[in-house]
Amino acid sequence: MLVPCPHCGPRNSADMSYQGEASSRPDPSSTTPSQWRDYLYMEHNPAGWLKENxxxxxxxxxxxxxxxxxxxxxxxxxxxxxxxxxxxLSKTTETGADTDQQGGES
Incomplete structure (x- = not known):
């Protein structure tokens, strides 16, 4: 899998280290232990687009x-x-047609 580094360009995922979902960190002084545990250990893992670090x-x-x-x-x-x-990011399908990120032909 090629990961698009904004500084180096596309690189093999073996050259990268996955750092988890990109989410905002809750304020520790106003977060309950349950909310803090959810932030640390519960990932959303949706089917679709996800921001990752x-x-x-x-x-x-x-x-x-x-x-x-x-x-x-x-x-x-x-x-x-x-x-x-x-x-x-445009993508080329098996037929050679250029598609947009939602999968529709352009």
């Missing part, structure tokens, strides 16, 4: 966030460094 361990050695489709393992192109929005 990755570490480029064999390349630039930087952390980054990328969206991955949990069913197809398809990635949306990560945001450029300093930007907050992801760019759509």
């Amino acid at each position: 990755w570490y480029c361990s064999s390349g630039c050695r930087r952390f980054f966030t990328v969206e991955r489709h949990t069913v197809t393992s398809e990635f949306r192109e990560p945001p450029l460094p300093g930007s907050k929005t992801a760019l759509p």
Whole structure:
């Protein structure tokens, strides 16, 4: 599986380290033990697009966030460094038609 590092470009997943879902950390001073446990150990794992944190361990050695489709393992192109929005990633189907990230032909 090729993971699109925003700094190095696409790299084999063996060069990366998966760091889990990208979610906001709750405030420890106002979070109950049950909520804290859920944050630490319960992942959502939805069928569809999910923001994930990755570490480029064999390349630039930087952390980054990328969206991955949990069913197809398809990635949306990560945001450029300093930007907050992801760019759509086009994909070529078996027939050679160019498709957008929702799977429709363009």
